[in-house]
Amino acid sequence: MANHKEEMILECEVVVVGGGVMGSSAAHYLAEYGRDTVLIDQFPLPHTRGSSGGHTRITRLANYGDPALTAIMKESFDRWLQLERQSGVNLFRPAPLLAVGSVSSGNTGHELDNVMASIHASGSTPEALDVASANRRFRTSFPSNYRAVVDPSAGVLMADKCLKTLQSLFVSNGGRVLDGWPVTSISPGDTVELRGPKGRVRAKAAVICPGPWAGPLLGGLGVQVPVRAEKIGVYYWKLRDPKTPAFTFIDLSSPENHFYALPDYEYPGYMKLCYHAGLRTDPDERDKVDMSTVQRKAEEYVKRFFPCLEPKPSVVESCMYTITPDNNFVLDRHPQHHNLVFGAGFSGTGFKIAPACGEALAKMAMGSQPQLDFSSFSLDRFYRSKL
Numbered sequence: 001m002a003n004h005k006e007e008m009i010l011e012c013e014v015v016v017v018g019g020g021v022m023g024s025s026a027a028h029y030l031a032e033y034g035r036d037t038v039l040i041d042q043f044p045l046p047h048t049r050g051s052s053g054g055h056t057r058i059t060r061l062a063n064y065g066d067p068a069l070t071a072i073m074k075e076s077f078d079r080w081l082q083l084e085r086q087s088g089v090n091l092f093r094p095a096p097l098l099a100v101g102s103v104s105s106g107n108t109g110h111e112l113d114n115v116m117a118s119i120h121a122s123g124s125t126p127e128a129l130d131v132a133s134a135n136r137r138f139r140t141s142f143p144s145n146y147r148a149v150v151d152p153s154a155g156v157l158m159a160d161k162c163l164k165t166l167q168s169l170f171v172s173n174g175g176r177v178l179d180g181w182p183v184t185s186i187s188p189g190d191t192v193e194l195r196g197p198k199g200r201v202r203a204k205a206a207v208i209c210p211g212p213w214a215g216p217l218l219g220g221l222g223v224q225v226p227v228r229a230e231k232i233g234v235y236y237w238k239l240r241d242p243k244t245p246a247f248t249f250i251d252l253s254s255p256e257n258h259f260y261a262l263p264d265y266e267y268p269g270y271m272k273l274c275y276h277a278g279l280r281t282d283p284d285e286r287d288k289v290d291m292s293t294v295q296r297k298a299e300e301y302v303k304r305f306f307p308c309l310e311p312k313p314s315v316v317e318s319c320m321y322t323i324t325p326d327n328n329f330v331l332d333r334h335p336q337h338h339n340l341v342f343g344a345g346f347s348g349t350g351f352k353i354a355p356a357c358g359e360a361l362a363k364m365a366m367g368s369q370p371q372l373d374f375s376s377f378s379l380d381r382f383y384r385s386k387l
């Protein structure tokens, strides 16, 4: 057993907790800005236990109706392409996005108008399709009360390569990685001290991006971020129509039908199609949750609308969402200790915006203002008086 004298103590300018895409992005920009930075993760990296594991994520330029995200989406899209050029690794593969919505009693289909307007605003030209044309082109079978729009700017981020690239650039800029190093407590102050079973890390500032573990870790600092962790079923379906094109997909017709899909860039010959919600779980005990209801829902959906796929998934994996009450993330400073900054609650949409969020967290940890406006994502929105 190590005695007190042998305890590891590491000093640095900024420490980042969380080696998922948010923490890795923040760490990358801190090192690029010349800060002596340590990136910590509780598990050996890479791992698939948080939210950033797996090979693919959808990205796009347009915000699909949330104006607070307009500049963040654009900035992130550009930064991913810049990271691709900087590293020489192919991080982005184009794949037009088919968005569908339905017109029925109680549903005007206005969500597709928002999608069209935001694609225009992002500088691309959306393509409105009648449902028969969409079904022909994409090998789907949506009924006649559906509408369809194609977003030509969308595509797929090769997620594992993105993460590896951020971490490699971080290390090549002098960053240090401590993995397999769970942080058990954080003591604020002019010097922030992080403790774990393997020693202590001291820094002038800390960036905390704990993904599904955000509740307990930030709660220990007196920061109550209202988040819940959900296990998401990730399903891969064998393509039975070889003429199915490569496309990304979302169904905006109703929360019950909120499915999304990605082309077979991960498992050749198998499309990825998942439901945009899961079941609440403790991230350390996620496989105790029975996901059969979610899988059945996905099978029914595929049977109804995706005749190009076999009706049962061939490969089943899982991932974690971290969800806030308004489904938007939190990016903020600790109310008393401004050298502690955090990002959490990125749910099922955070990967694409990690470069802009990470850069903003890096700037905040350095004591500067982020270039973009993140005020809509502050923590106090959950605690403001509604009077």
Ligand SMILES: Cc1cc2nc3c(=O)[nH]c(=O)nc-3n(C[C@H](O)[C@H](O)[C@H](O)COP(=O)(O)OP(=O)(O)OC[C@H]3O[C@@H](n4cnc5c(N)ncnc54)[C@H](O)[C@@H]3O)c2cc1C
Pocket (backbone or CB within 6 Å): 017, 018, 019, 020, 021, 022, 023, 040, 041, 042, 043, 049, 050, 051, 052, 053, 056, 057, 058, 059, 181, 182, 183, 184, 209, 210, 211, 212, 213, 217, 232, 233, 234, 274, 318, 319, 320, 321, 343, 344, 345, 346, 347, 348, 349, 350, 351, 352, 353
């Ligand atoms: C199935 C699925 C599909 C998705 N699809 C898309 C998509 O198409 N497009 C898109 O933009 N986004 C998508 N997302 C969302 C996106 O992947 C997440 O928003 C993003 O990965 C969140 O990253 P994060 O860094 O916040 O969290 P994580 O990746 O979970 O990282 C948090 C890290 O913190 C570490 N940690 C936590 N506590 C401690 C501690 N005490 N000590 C040390 N380390 C600690 C964890 O080990 C973990 O590595 C999807 C997510 C899932 C699950």
